[in-house]
Amino acid sequence: AQSVTQLGSHVSVSEGALVLLRCNYSSSVPPYLFWYVQYPNQGLQLLLKYTSAATLVKGINGFEAEFKKSETSFHLTKPSAHMSDAAEYFCAVSGETSYDKVIFGPGTSLSVIP
Amino acid sequence: EAGVAQSPRYKIIEKRQSVAFWCNPISGHATLYWYQQILGQGPKLLIQFQNNGVVDDSQLPKDRFSAERLKGVDSTLKIQPAKLEDSAVYLCASSSGLAGVGEQYFGPGTRLTVT
Numbered sequence: 001a002q003s004v005t006q007l008g009s010h011v012s013v014s015e016g017a018l019v020l021l022r023c024n025y026s027s028s029v030p031p032y033l034f035w036y037v038q039y040p041n042q043g044l045q046l047l048l049k050y051t052s053a054a055t056l057v058k059g060i061n062g063f064e065a066e067f068k069k070s071e072t073s074f075h076l077t078k079p080s081a082h083m084s085d086a087a088e089y090f091c092a093v094s095g096e097t098s099y100d101k102v103i104f105g106p107g108t109s110l111s112v113i114p
Numbered sequence: 115e116a117g118v119a120q121s122p123r124y125k126i127i128e129k130r131q132s133v134a135f136w137c138n139p140i141s142g143h144a145t146l147y148w149y150q151q152i153l154g155q156g157p158k159l160l161i162q163f164q165n166n167g168v169v170d171d172s173q174l175p176k177d178r179f180s181a182e183r184l185k186g187v188d189s190t191l192k193i194q195p196a197k198l199e200d201s202a203v204y205l206c207a208s209s210s211g212l213a214g215v216g217e218q219y220f221g222p223g224t225r226l227t228v229t
Contacts, residue, residue: 043220
């Protein structure tokens with residue numbers, strides 16, 4: 001069975017500081033991994049995805065994530081936080097086919113302090 | 115390209131009442147999903163449609179929840195009767211399948227409060 005854990009339900013960073021959101025996964029098959037962002041009162045939006053190509057994945061809004069199989073991790077980073085990055089971030093895992101369920105983690109709420 | 119549309123955006127009902135949510139996916143997207151997102155948690159898949167057929171409804175509480183996707187386009191999700199623990203945001207998402215696994219486009223959600 002697949003599962004996702006996100007360490008830290010709330011993370012606060014200062015504007016301009018490094019953003020690091022942690023994600024660890026469990027999967028019995030080669031996983032596809034995703035980060036989604038949810039702004040208040042909106043649906044989720046795909047930030048980036050890993051599909052077994054390059055282990056360092058670049059996404060929108062300056063975010064990137066690195067797939068580390070040995071650590072079963074897919075942490076999300078951004079070098080410099082902006083106020084507009086304040087949102088809920090969800091890590092997710094799926095199998096390889098469009099019929100595979102996408103399993104979402106519990107989410108991490110990011111606050112950016114001016 | 116228009117996004118995923120959902121209505122209503124907010125709904126307040128009393129327990130044991132019924133409620134229905136509507137979703138219009140992105141044009142041409144064959145796969146449609148309904149998720150339940152309880153406050154402080156990630157979305158949980160309730161049901162997945164491929165065109166008008168059900169792919170996965172293993173986590174749908176079938177004694178009270180039902181969903182249909184007539185003609186493989188719009189979809190409705192119904193709860194009858196509602197319980198207090200059904201208070202959540204109900205998200206609809208769609209994907210083309212061609213864009214790649216897991217690339218789902220989400221609507222804004224319907225926030226349901228059961229009192």
